[in-house]
Amino acid sequence: MTTSPATAFLEHEARALLTRLDRVRPFVINETMVLAAAPLPAALSAVEPFLLNGRRVLRRNVEQFLEWLRGPGRDMPASEQQHRFTAIRIAFNDVLSQFDLFTEAITQRSEHQTGVWLSGLDMLATDALRLRQQLFDPPPLICYLARGPGAAIRRARTRLPGGASSPAALIRVPRERMIGHGIGSSLIHEVGHQGAALLSLVETLRPALLDAMRRAEGAQRHAWRSWAGWISEIAADLWSVAKLGVGSTLGLIGVVSLPRWFVFRPSGADPHPVPWIRVQVSAAIGAALYPDPQWTTVSKLWSALYPLERAPAAMRGELASLVAHIPEFVGTLLDHRSAALRGERLGNVLWMPGRQRSELLARYASWQRAPQELFAVPPALAFAVLGQARGEGLLSPEQESRLLGAQLTRWAVRGSLDTSVLCAQASRPVPVRAPALAN
Structure with a gap:
């Protein structure tokens, strides 16, 4: 035929x-x-x-x-x-x-030094996703670099082209932040999006905030509506502050330090809060989790960099009203409970030991006497300590970059050696005892 x-x-x-x-x-x-x-x-x-x-x-x-x-x-x-x-x-x-x-994420691993640092960031991200209680099965995380000031995540178990579910989370971090404490702030914010999804935080927080809105009146009603619209980004910021302490808020300031019109611009349908408000919320979360006067200092620093009186006249009243409502909102946020949290307060679930200012500074002072201790702590805690020291002026940007570069390299090397040891142990033949000889 x-x-x-x-x-x-x-x-x-x-x-x-x-x-x-x-x-x-x-x-x-x-x-x-x-x-x-x-x-x-x-x-x-x-x-x-x-x-x-x-x-x-x-x-x-x-x-x-x-x-x-x-x-x-x-x-x-x-x-x-x-x-x-x-x-x-x-x-x-x-x-x-x-x-x-x-491919985009894995091919970068061939870049000299950058590839090893990315492996170290994988270790940081994996550590940052862990909680003190095991409330979920954490997915694998892969980091890569991209241009621009912002980070992003394609979460694990979300839809890929063709409809398949992604087997791992891909976290894009800004190349311009390599390497300083700001990279940790951006990275762990994205990890927070993954953690929030695993705990269904947005799905349970938003209805609670909208319920509060329906009970409120006037300016408070508008404030609750705003928090409900921004809750996905605020939940990720909460995760970052809980893991990094003040280094998270200082890193956020580095990200949103942009022309004044952008910092005060209305967000509209954007899930990101107005940048000026976002920093104030981050500082308020830190003050609630790890109380210390430093958070007021950070808030005042931000207000000095971007005075509210320099905002467009049409925005000043709304921003002032939101600032006044932040304490009530943060209290509601940290008091939130849900089935995924097993009835625990969200603030208790995310709170991490050793993140109080005095504890971070004491650990940094100890590292000055015994530098090897730096490499023995979990990655997120190491970033928190160095971020605190940088914020206090105890650590120069040049020293910070060298220390974090060395730290990322050590984590990557340690991870590869641990893997090699586990593989060797798994492949080692089981010894067979020879039978006893008869007399």
Whole structure:
């Protein structure tokens, strides 16, 4: 039977698609990163099988299409043949889009030194997602750099192109913040988005804030409505302050120190609070979690950098009203309880030991006498200590950059060595006791 031109064309297109699919190789045989720069084993073991399975399913679909095209589909109208092939081609591009999402993050691991630092940031992010109580199963986290001042996250278990659920979280951090305490503030804010999703914080906090709005009147009603609209970003800021202390708020100031029109601009439908208000809320959260006069100092610093009287006249009254309402809002936020929190106050769940100003400064003073102690604490605590010291003027930006660079490298090396040891132990043969000799 003569093959129609359309059938022959589509068969060639499908076979060409298979050849291109064969060129998509696993990361473990396609990247040149040193071992210390590799993503954590939990991340690679989640991502590689996920991508491999996507390619396997696509290959099977293409082969089934070719079988159909050479059999019952041969006599189908060309338009029907094209319709089926187009669906496969869309699925092919979805598979490539999923691959490219992770490629951008993993390929950077081949950059000299930067790759190792990214592995260290993976360790920081993983530590920052942990709570004192185990309330959820934490997903793998992978960090990468991008241009611009802001960070972002594609959370684990969210929809990827093609409808599949992401096996790991991808956290984009700004290259311009490498390396200083500000990178920790940006990174842990994004980790906070993942943590908030795992605890369903936005889904339970927003209805509570809207209930408060319905009971309120006048300016308070507007304030509750604003907090409800901004709660996704405020919850992530809460997570960051709880983990880093004042270093989080100082890092936030670094991010939103922009032209005055931006700092005071109305947010509209943007889930980010008005930047001027956002810093004030961050400082108020810190004062509630870890009470100390320093938070008032930070708030005054921000007000000196951006005096409220320099805001547009139409915004001044609204901003003043929101500032006056911050204490009541922060109290409601930290008192929040839900099933995911197992009935605990949110403030108690996120509160971390050792983040009080006096404790952080005491630890920094101890490190001055015994520098090796710096490398023995969890990553988020190390960033909190150095952020506090930087805020106090005890640590210069140059010293901070050197210390954090060394710290990220040590975490990456330690992580790779720990993995090697575990692999060696798992592969070590079990000794077999020789039978006793008979007398």
